[in-house]
Amino acid sequence: YNYQKGSTLLEALVALVLTSIIALGGALSIGKIMQAHRQSNIQQIAVNKLRVLLQSGSSLCGITPAPNITINNQSLNVTVTCTNQATTVKGANVTITKTVLSVTDSSLGGEVKVGE
Incomplete structure (x- = not known):
């Protein structure tokens, strides 16, 4: 027992800490990617709805009340x-x-415009 220093246990602990740090970084990166992907999908839905509204053939200039679009059960003013x-x-x-046509909301990441 005099010559046993526990170096293997220390190496295993260091490897565990490094693996944990790498896993945490990967999890944070995947979370950010998923958030950006979700926002991109919501923006695409908004663009599609604005295009349909723009291509409806009716004059949107000067109509009251302004048109609305619904995204994720939330009505957004156009x-x-x-x-x-x-x-x-x-x-x-x-x-x-x-x-x-434009719509602004935090879930869209700001303003989305169609028709420019």
């Missing part, structure tokens, strides 16, 4: 911005109304 742009088509002056 901001409609309309600008007139003059252009020339085959020598004729034409005014085109450009409609931009």
Whole structure:
């Protein structure tokens, strides 16, 4: 027993601590990736709903109340911005109304715009 120093036990403890640190870092990274993926999915849903609303064929400029979209059982107010742009088509002056839809929410990571 005089020559036994317990170095194997110490090496095992150091290996366990290092493995725990690596596992914790991996778990935190996976959590951040999952959060970013979820936010990206919610943004894509919002973009799709705004595109459907924009392509509905009805004029959204000046309508009251402003349209809403529902994402994850949460109703979000859509901001409609309309600008007139003059252009020339085959020598004729034409005014085109450009409609931009946007929605802002923390679950989206800020503002999502469609129509720009």
